[in-house]
Amino acid sequence: MTILDGKKISNAILEELKEKVANHKENIGKVPGLAVIIVGENPASQIYVRSKVKACEKVGVKSTKITFPSNISEGELLSKIDELNKDSSINGILVQLPLPKHMDENKVCNAIATEKDVDGFKPESLGKLFIGENDGYIPCTPQGIMYLLEQTNIDLYGKTAVVIGRSNIVGKPVAGLLINKGATTTVCNSRTKNLTEKLRDADIIVAALGSPNFVTGDMVKDGAIIIDVGINRVDKKLYGDVNFEEVSKKASYITPVPGGVGPMTIAMLLKNTLKSFEKGEK
Template identity: 60%
Template structure:
């Protein structure tokens, strides 16, 4: 069994971004700018945002954090996005989810200019991913998973891949990326019958269902590659993934740990998208 080390690879990505930004700053006198909008006081959101802002500083991205109250009106939020859309110093706009219940999340995401959609959540960016358009800002978790495959020389061409989960943020863009890489992809969801019949023959399994220890050792074949996107709490309140690590570890070829696998890659690819948006916009 080999660990796909997201901490190690994300640091490599950040080092590369930092170097590129230093070179751009020296040549152009500019650096990428990221605006982060928070609404409400969700504790998990605060932790995520603080981590993102810290990593922006590490690589040389200028970040601005806009904190709004939980009762902020939808109009006020949309007005702020419009202001940032028109701000040339801002290359990426990130609205931290979840938003308060009274706000229409798809409407807010849709308001972000496509070139500044560094989360890669807009339908237009997903469409670009499906078409293999290199200017696409790819949803950060799938982009991070693809970067892990590259780092560990896992060739996807001709491989049978099972994606468990069909979300717009992970499952659907991941499926498009895999198809573009030449993989044969089966997408499973909560309605899929006999999931284990699909997973037992898969060369690669990507699990993003949000159910603790969902994928077990009897559901996989020897030397399968497993990507665990889940972050859950088990019955002992310990952090665990969607994969039952103990039951699969004797069988798998490669696996991402939880924590320390997909999570760090997601933030690294947000930074990468911000740099890409800057370069796309400034034609660098």
Template identity: 40%
Template structure:
């Protein structure tokens, strides 16, 4: 079994971005600027924002964090202000959000939507137009490309149909001419689907749900899962049993998540370039 580590790929993307941001600062006199907006006191969201801040600092991206509690209208006003502020070139709205703020995701200026989560961004992805793709979905494709995994004509099975991973990665795989099957909690015979797949993307959000005996020996498995169980990070695939069966597999941690972090940084740089009309 070949382990598809994302660490080297992530390091290469990071190194390239550091140089690019330096050049952009020289060329434009400005830097990419990300604002992260959080509503409420979710500890995991706050920890994630801290990791993003460290990644931004390492690359030269300006970072701003705003947290509001029990002020929904002020939160929306802050988001509207960020949309109009020419200094701010990227916006992230942390989830989860309360019911009264669910529509705030659609308020994000699509040009600043570095997570690719608005209907405008996803719609462009669907019809094949240039846009900022969801970082995790893009990271899956980056890993396949980096390790020269054939996609054209291959049968790909995506387990999970979220708007930020499952659906977008299925579209990206189709754009590379894979034949894609979407699986989910209502799929009748998941094991049959997996056994007949050349490429499996596991993005269901259930720790070690997919066991080695459910997979084919010639399959390539991309594990998107990030499940914290008893303080340990686990994927959606049982790594130990799958490693005994499949041809290639991404580890957790050190796989898709590692690359996703840098793809997000690249989206931040892209949004800056789009807004400043820099090629």
């Protein structure tokens, strides 16, 4: 069994990005700019935003953190996004989800200019993903997952993959990426009939349903590749969607929680931001 060390791999990506950003600063006197908007005091969101700002500092990307109280109106938030859309020093805009219930998350995300959609959540970005065009922005977590899978040096063509979770942020886009690589892919959820049988037949399992220790050792076959996207806090401890202790005994590759997919997500965010910057400078 090999642990897919997202922290180690992401650090290598960040070092590469750091060098590229430094070259841009030296050659043209500019660096990429990322605006991160957070609304409210959600503790998990606060942690995620701090991690993203810290990563920006590490590679030399200029981060602009914008904090709003939870009672801000949707109109005020949209106005700020419009302002950032017009700011040439900002190459990427990220709105940390979830938003307060009085806001339409789709409407807010869609307000971001397509060329600054470094989270890859807009329909234009997702549409390009599903038809296999690579000039758009791939959502960061699915992109990080595919990078980790590439590290296995296993040809995905013809492999059987099962994705548990159907969100627009992870489940659906990672399924599309797997399909594009030739994997025979099934998207399931916690209520899928005969789910255990489907999982036992899978060469690759991506667990992204947000249920601690949902995937157990009896659900996977020997030699399966396990990607655990879940980050669940229970009694101040972190758990993935996969029971690591049980499943790691059977898997050929597995991501830990924490230290697996999470760091890769942040690395891909900065990679997308640099991509936006470089497209804007052409």
